[in-house]
Amino acid sequence: MDNSGVTLQDVADRAGLSLATASRVLNGSSRTVGAAAAEKIRRAAADLGYVSNGPAQALARSTTSVVGLVVHEVDDPYFAAIARGAMTVAARHGLLTTLANTFHDPDREIEYVKRLQAQRVRGLLLAGSGVTTEGYTEALAAVLEGFARGGGRIALVSDHNLPYPGVLPANKNGGAQVARHLHDLGHRKVGIISGPSFLSSVSDRLSGFTGAWESFGLDASQIPVVGGDFTRSGGFAATLALFERDPGITAIFALNDLMAAGALAALADPLGYRVPAEVSVVGFDDLWIAADLRTPLTTVRLPLEDMGAQAMDLLLSTESMGADKPRNIHVPVDLVVRSSTAPARIAGPLA
Amino acid sequence: MDNSGVTLQDVADRAGLSLATASRVLNGSSRTVGAAAAEKIRRAAADLGYVSNGPAQALARSTTSVVGLVVHEVDDPYFAAIARGAMTVAARHGLLTTLANTFHDPDREIEYVKRLQAQRVRGLLLAGSGVTTEGYTEALAAVLEGFARGGGRIALVSDHNLPYPGVLPANKNGGAQVARHLHDLGHRKVGIISGPSFLSSVSDRLSGFTGAWESFGLDASQIPVVGGDFTRSGGFAATLALFERDPGITAIFALNDLMAAGALAALADPLGYRVPAEVSVVGFDDLWIAADLRTPLTTVRLPLEDMGAQAMDLLLSTESMGADKPRNIHVPVDLVVRSSTAPARIAGPLA
Structure with missing residues (x-):
């Protein structure tokens, strides 16, 4: 039952159309519905304050309109900028973003990937730097493999030594x-x-x-x-x-x-x-x-915001998966010279 | 079906226990299960790499272990600090956070509240400042009322002129x-x-x-x-x-x-x-x-991080709901004097 108490059948009844048609229009099925019928259903849904049932749709489709984004620390402007870029692209695709904050704890990162998988997110973007700690990459790889096998999409920011597409700054x-x-x-x-x-x-x-x-x-x-x-x-x-x-x-x-x-x-x-x-x-x-x-x-x-946007694009683009080799985007970097550097006060001996 | 292909029945079979017992242990039902049985189920789940099905649980319980957090701009340190505080408390309660970024668009805020409701989030924290634009508060109130009627929890940061508990800075x-x-x-x-x-x-x-x-x-x-x-x-x-x-x-x-x-x-x-x-x-x-x-x-x-933590506490505390008047937390503020202020170079006429 719906929080608001209004069912899809109520919407169909009010529009004078079938339940199947109401479902196609409101649940975004690819089956074609005439424009006039679609408009009737949408108006009926709006009139009744119908809210679609996300988890029921997720069960039916075995995915949700949610992507998972894992960062180390949302309060760090590095991750906030990446998150902004990623969420901008996700919003353009009509997707919500569940943000997991690892608080810099690698074990928590693996735990969150499992939790997001259990929530049937459509894809996972790992924005934190890879970790070279013994066993971590193997443990993360095992969890991600199960997610990918079930059709989940994966993209990475920074080098993780994992077989998924990534945005790799130089x-x-x-x-x-x-x-x-x-x-x-x-x-x-x-x-x-x-x-x-x-x-x-x-x-x-x-x-x-x-x-x-x-x-x-x-x-x-x-x-x-x-x-x-x-x-x-x-x-x-x-x-x-x-x-x-x-x-x-x-x-x-x-x-x-x-x-x-x-x-x-x-x-x-x-x-x-x-x-x-x-x-x-x-x-x-x-x-x-x-x-x-x-x-x-x-x-x-x-270019942090762009990097987040590019990683979400990689996640959502069809060609990034199924290829023999994951597609990576290499991001060039530039030194920006401002006021905090100047010639050494006492130059050392020349080499 | 589960992404990993392992079903709850597989877990029960491996543990030599009933499906009902496996469900009680792994889906956190309050029904009591003996400690030895619970341990067997947990070990079987770990051995098989079982991942519980979030949307199926959500349908059964009509809620998820996810809370929704709405901010205007995650890339703004004001919201990043509030989000950090809120997510710290959510994580302590074992909850994931779906973060919605309105990009400062009030219509998008209302749209996101509906989307989060459709995802059956357990509660909604609105961190953005209230908006005095004609019709906005009424529209937001209507959407939130439906969410609250279905058992959803709501908390606010800043004054929204809405009947839900809030953290109100001075x-x-x-x-x-x-x-x-x-x-x-x-x-x-x-x-x-x-x-x-x-x-x-x-x-x-x-x-x-x-x-x-x-x-x-x-x-x-x-x-x-x-x-x-x-x-x-x-x-x-x-x-x-x-x-x-x-x-x-x-x-x-x-x-x-x-x-x-x-x-x-x-x-x-x-x-x-x-x-x-x-x-x-x-x-x-x-x-x-x-x-x-x-x-x-x-x-x-x-105290931005504290404000986010307090708002999430309000959301999750039982006594905050059902009372005649919503509970508000008034947050005092202090002027911090650093180097950017000094006596006026030319004092104006004294009043």
């Missing part, structure tokens, strides 16, 4: 662009503040930087790397730890903009360094706030 | 606190940049300010108010328009922090005013970015 190349920028400004004493190393986006950004640094004939093993949460407060704490370890650092590479925001705050107070005159700071992501921070931030731009 | 009082702060700093030529006037939060913040301003014996009708989108770019454009109208302004009250971020950017470039030496800026909301903006922002603090 994290390594971005790290390399940061290395070149700081190198060309004469910085030789660079410190890195990093998110959890089990995130593939973190390890890619880091290896992109160190690979390029070595290619300039410099020793990347000498670069201090301090880990922390991939958040503003994680960046604040890591910056303090970095300068305690080496007060001579002239530039910080923060592996995302949230950590860079924390670095700028820590450099201002309590450390008391001027940015960029004394210390340069580079971030990664180009969140919308990057240009508005206390020093407008030099960072690597990812 | 927007008027916040506006009054801003008026007192700017008055006490000697500002007499104040300009206001405002979001859409049909939002009740906008009209409350504005009337709180002007009411207090008049109480100081000043003429609030002389204050220039420029409207725009409730966004960073809306604040940027409104600030340019404000200074074109009156270049002598010494302080700006932005009705939310996003608009304040745009004001700070516009004052820096192209207007070329120093903040706070030449122009003071006050925002509203205390988004997490407020302290990290190019000038750390004086603003009115709303």
Whole structure:
């Protein structure tokens, strides 16, 4: 029975048409119904305040008009921007979005994928970075395989090492662009503040930087790397730890903009360094706030909203499935130079 | 049939127990099942990779383990923080959250409420500000009434003039606190940049300010108010328009922090005013970015994440429904003074 108490039969009766016709019009069946009949049914439904029964339709079709979107943290502008792009495309297709927030807990991610599968979502978009923790990819793969076997659609943002279509930002190349920028400004004493190393986006950004640094004939093993949460407060704490370890650092590479925001705050107070005159700071992501921070931030731009939209397009496009190889979209990145980087105050010895 | 192909009967067979017992254990019925039997069923379900059928359960119970959350814009940190708080509480209750993004379109809000009702969500949390547009409240009330009649739970954030429990921030009082702060700093030529006037939060913040301003014996009708989108770019454009109208302004009250971020950017470039030496800026909301903006922002603090958590608590608590009067939570606000406000450069005539 319907919450409103109005049944599909009531709608059909009021329109003077059959139950089958009412069902075709209101439940979006592909069978053709004449325009006049469709209009009568719609008017009757509106008059009666009929609300269709989603779960009954889901049982009949074994899917719903809902897609699942899994993010690590909706309160992080990185995920909020991806979610906005994905939800814009979903809404254009008449789909609702069930958003699952893992709170950065990989076990919870797998749990949510199961829950969303049980809700018969039409597709699953995993927006969080892949995790290199032992056993995680295998466990996630097993759950996703069952979902895909039942006709569920899957798309990914960032590298997950899984056989589903994905939107893959050039994290390594971005790290390399940061290395070149700081190198060309004469910085030789660079410190890195990093998110959890089990995130593939973190390890890619880091290896992109160190690979390029070595290619300039410099020793990347000498670069201090301090880990922390991939958040503003994680960046604040890591910056303090970095300068305690080496007060001579002239530039910080923060592996995302949230950590860079924390670095700028820590450099201002309590450390008391001027940015960029004394210390340069580079971030990664180009969140919308990057240009508005206390020093407008030099960072690597990812088109986050577009990435979310592209991933949802991949999920909903028919050609993305069934092909021999999953279709991936490779997203180029660009360094955006703002006010937080300048030539090193004391250039190190040239390599 | 289940996506994974494993049926409840398969689970019962493997455990050597009846279908009814398997159903009671896995579908959370309140009927008692012995602990040993429950353990056998759970182990069999895990072994077989059984995934319960959400829509079938929803039909049987006429509700789902999903709550609906309606926001205007997930990419706005105001809503992202409320969503985080609400989703934290929902997750604690084992509920998934379907997030609907209205993209600031009131008609879409009503459409989404209907869609979520059709999906048999257990409850609806409307996080967006109420809208004073003619006919909107009546239309929304009609849809919500049908949902509530069917046993659906409803909670609101901000004033909607609807008979459901709500979390109500003291927007008027916040506006009054801003008026007192700017008055006490000697500002007499104040300009206001405002979001859409049909939002009740906008009209409350504005009337709180002007009411207090008049109480100081000043003429609030002389204050220039420029409207725009409730966004960073809306604040940027409104600030340019404000200074074109009156270049002598010494302080700006932005009705939310996003608009304040745009004001700070516009004052820096192209207007070329120093903040706070030449122009003071006050925002509203205390988004997490407020302290990290190019000038750390004086603003009115709303405990956004707590507000989202409290609203979801209201939704899920039993006593909130059925009472004669809906239970409301009134949330006090506080002015947080940072670096963006200072004494007026030229004090106006004392009132």
